[in-house]
Amino acid sequence: xxxxxxxxxxxxxxxxxxxxxxxxxxxxxxxxxxxxxxxxxxxxxxxxxxxxxxxxxxxxxxxxxxxxxxxxxxxxxxxxxxxxxxxxxxxxxxxxxxxxxxxxxxxxxxxxxxxxxx
Amino acid sequence: xxxxxxxxxxxxxxxxxxxxxxxxxxxxxxxxxxxxxxxxxxxxxxxxxxxxxxxxxxxxxxxxxxxxxxxxxxxxxxxxxxxxxxxxxxxxxxxxxxxxxxxxxxxxxx
Numbered sequence: 699x700x701x702x703x704x705x706x707x708x709x710x711x712x713x714x715x716x717x718x719x720x721x722x723x724x725x726x727x728x729x730x731x732x733x734x735x736x737x738x739x740x741x742x743x744x745x746x747x748x749x750x751x752x753x754x755x756x757x758x759x760x761x762x763x764x765x766x767x768x769x770x771x772x773x774x775x776x777x778x779x780x781x782x783x784x785x786x787x788x789x790x791x792x793x794x795x796x797x798x799x800x801x802x803x804x805x806x807x808x809x810x811x812x813x814x815x816x
Numbered sequence: 817x818x819x820x821x822x823x824x825x826x827x828x829x830x831x832x833x834x835x836x837x838x839x840x841x842x843x844x845x846x847x848x849x850x851x852x853x854x855x856x857x858x859x860x861x862x863x864x865x866x867x868x869x870x871x872x873x874x875x876x877x878x879x880x881x882x883x884x885x886x887x888x889x890x891x892x893x894x895x896x897x898x899x900x901x902x903x904x905x906x907x908x909x910x911x912x913x914x915x916x917x918x919x920x921x922x923x924x925x926x
Binding site: 702729731733738739740741742743746756757788790792794803804805807808809810 | 825
């Protein structure tokens with residue numbers, strides 16, 4: 699049971715290049731998320747998905763696209779990378795089930811992808 | 817809109833001393849609050865959620881709705897507690913999204 703995995707772990711891009719980050723989870727979770735982590739700003743939600751075939755914008759979606767073709771995978775794409783997208787990217791998943799009458803919101807995180815855009 | 821504030825970016829204490837990491841929030845609904853911890857070179861992991869009312873690794877946190885706070889406390893800090901701590905608030909709707917605070921880097925000195 700690997701939990702949440704991310705590919706790649708590190709990447710260096712030139713301005714204008716494109717790339718896709720892959721997130722996979724083996725916990726049969728409905729909900730998946732992409733965050734970026736920047737010093738002094740915490741984690742900010744980029745996009746999220748509440749089920750296979752669905753996606754929605756988070757707090758900082760500009761410059762990113764996502765797809766959830768399979769329940770276990772959530773892809774984050776950068777079509778034309780910019781230096782402002784230099785960051786550490788975290789994927790997370792959540793069951794979305796109920797616990798004591800409330801939506802169970804614990805999120806499980808991947809190890810992160812460190813992206814540098816030159 | 818919801819917001820989570822952690823006023824201290826850095827916090828340094830000595831081993832055995834009490835520690836309190838502050839977290840304040842603003843949210844119009846019924847909040848669900850979490851503390852996540854990130855040890856050096858590791859992924860984020862859940863430390864506490866207010867709905868569980870547990871004590872994990874000696875840490876406790878009480879939700880104070882009057883003061884809109886969810887401070888994390890430990891009476892006797894240990895060196896292995898050194899880490900980045902994030903307070904987070906979950907929205908009831910829209911996919912259980914989390915709003916994170918800026919984080920507090922805790923250093924426990926020997």
